[in-house]
Amino acid sequence: xxxxxxxxxxxxxxxxxxxxxxxxxxxxxxxxxxxxxxxxxxxxxxxxxxxxxxxxxxxxxxxxxxxxxxxxxxxxxxxxxxxxxxxxxxxxxxxxxxxxxxxxxxxxxxxxxxxxxxxxxxxxxxxxxxxxxxxxxxxxxxxxxxxxxxxxxxxxxxxxxxxxxxxxxxxxxxxxxxxxxxxxxxxxxxxxxxxxxxxxxxxxxx
Amino acid sequence: xxxxxxxxxxxxxxxxxxxxxxxxxxxxxxxxxxxxxxxxxxxxxxxxxxxxxxxxxxxxxxxxxxxxxxxxxxxxxxxxxxxxxxxxxxxxxxxxxxxxxxxxxxxxxxxxxxxxxxxxxxxxxxxxxxxxxxxxxxxxxxxxxxxxxxxxxxxxxxxxxxxxxxxxxxxxxxxxxxxxxxxxxxxxxxxxxxxxxxxxxxxxxx
DNA sequence: CCCTTAATGCAAATATTTTGCGTTAACAAA
DNA sequence: TTTGTTAACGCAAAATATTTGCATTAAGGG
Numbered sequence: 001x002x003x004x005x006x007x008x009x010x011x012x013x014x015x016x017x018x019x020x021x022x023x024x025x026x027x028x029x030x031x032x033x034x035x036x037x038x039x040x041x042x043x044x045x046x047x048x049x050x051x052x053x054x055x056x057x058x059x060x061x062x063x064x065x066x067x068x069x070x071x072x073x074x075x076x077x078x079x080x081x082x083x084x085x086x087x088x089x090x091x092x093x094x095x096x097x098x099x100x101x102x103x104x105x106x107x108x109x110x111x112x113x114x115x116x117x118x119x120x121x122x123x124x125x126x127x128x129x130x131x132x133x134x135x136x137x138x139x140x141x142x143x144x145x146x147x148x149x150x151x152x153x154x155x156x157x158x159x160x161x162x163x164x165x166x167x168x169x170x171x172x173x174x175x176x177x178x179x180x181x182x183x184x185x186x187x188x189x190x191x192x193x194x195x196x197x198x199x200x201x202x203x204x205x206x
Numbered sequence: 207x208x209x210x211x212x213x214x215x216x217x218x219x220x221x222x223x224x225x226x227x228x229x230x231x232x233x234x235x236x237x238x239x240x241x242x243x244x245x246x247x248x249x250x251x252x253x254x255x256x257x258x259x260x261x262x263x264x265x266x267x268x269x270x271x272x273x274x275x276x277x278x279x280x281x282x283x284x285x286x287x288x289x290x291x292x293x294x295x296x297x298x299x300x301x302x303x304x305x306x307x308x309x310x311x312x313x314x315x316x317x318x319x320x321x322x323x324x325x326x327x328x329x330x331x332x333x334x335x336x337x338x339x340x341x342x343x344x345x346x347x348x349x350x351x352x353x354x355x356x357x358x359x360x361x362x363x364x365x366x367x368x369x370x371x372x373x374x375x376x377x378x379x380x381x382x383x384x385x386x387x388x389x390x391x392x393x394x395x396x397x398x399x400x401x402x403x404x405x406x407x408x409x410x411x412x
Numbered sequence: 413c414c415c416t417t418a419a420t421g422c423a424a425a426t427a428t429t430t431t432g433c434g435t436t437a438a439c440a441a442a
Numbered sequence: 443t444t445t446g447t448t449a450a451c452g453c454a455a456a457a458t459a460t461t462t463g464c465a466t467t468a469a470g471g472g
Binding site for chain 1: 341346347349379382387388391392
Binding site: 037 | 418419420422423
């Protein structure tokens with residue numbers, strides 16, 4: 001079962017009218033046209049992303065594919081990297097909870113293996129880079145939040161089973177962080193054996 | 207003592223004629239003019255970097271500051287992000303060995319504290335982002351190599367003292383990686399206390 | 413239904429990147 | 443030292459991309 005939509009191909013459909021922050025509902029239009037255009041532009045980016053390599057995608061191309069004017073994209077997103085980061089965050093947003101294997105250790109091991117696989121894939125790596133390339137906002141923070149949410153879910157499920165939860169920060173520091181570091185800074189993907197070894201620090205082999 | 211030139215202001219001077227790979231000395235001109243232009247362009251980037259924010263630096267600006275034609279920059283580096291990454295790697299290249307505190311644990315603790323401080327600073331963070339933004343070559347790998355070199359230096363010094371060296375991979379996975387992960391994905395800098403806590407895993411407090 | 417105004421489209425203005433071609437200068441060989 | 447070869451550069455025109463002003467559309471509120 002796939003956790004993120006990292007490998008998903010182009011997904012068409014109507015926009016989901018999600019409000020980022022309910023308390024700040026002021027001057028932001030989330031109605032039909034605006035959402036429709038955002039969806040069209042996002043879809044266009046994903047479509048072009050599948051066919052051409054990252055640094056030969058241009059704003060005018062995206063605009064043409066989405067059926068909008070380039071100036072609309074520039075005004076809404078500022079520049080290409082901001083748009084790519086925005087799309088990347090959406091694609092990294094979880095679409096499902098981690099698999100339930102019946103035990104917290106099993107859940108964590110399964111999640112980490114899949115996480116490493118998705119993040120170190122060409123697509124996952126490109127998405128992480130897109131997210132990190134932006135100077136602005138908290139897009140990287142949002143992505144870290146997704147991981148944190150998943151670990152929390154696993155922990156909650158464990159508590160419901162009566163199992164002892166793990167320390168989320170410890171998993172992030174000593175399992176997730178090494179995987180991400182090696183993915184970003186080395187040219188070889190972390191192996192499944194390597195990931196298992198990292199989790200062994202949380203759940204030592206008996 | 208400063209390890210990297212992360213915080214260094216513009217450094218003028220003649221180019222150092224370094225050959226990246228001795229075995230491949232074929233059709234690459236490393237002589238006077240070429241090196242002089244590279245140096246001028248690098249200096250221009252650093253100078254502009256100090257005065258304007260990252261995403262308002264342009265190639266024509268850099269070219270004007272360096273006294274070269276924009277086309278030269280495009281032909282040599284391809285695009286702005288590749289140039290920024292190139293400059294960033296140079297600025298992240300070590301200019302000194304880690305401090306010698308007299309013991310391996312002291313050396314490691316001092317190095318990590320300084321590493322965290324430099325990498326999580328606004329300048330260090332921007333440089334890391336520049337390096338990660340490029341799709342091409344192994345610039346991220348080079349930066350990871352710098353860290354690895356420093357740790358190796360500390361280890362060699364320890365061996366000369368008769369001390370037991372640490373496992374470099376373990377330090378990278380469980381000390382360096384968490385610091386980098388939090389720097390990149392969260393908006394708060396890792397504290398000195400947090401770094402100490404990480405090193406405690408390598409050298410437990412008695 | 414009407415009013416206000418954020419968001420868009422269009423097109424002109426501006427800035428950038430790319431490209432062809434002549435020139436300069438690095439390197440090798442005589 | 444001189445000469446030949448050619449990578450790297452400068453220049454300027456062409457092609458693209460980005461910004462901006464203004465008219466128009468449509469969301470959300472009264």
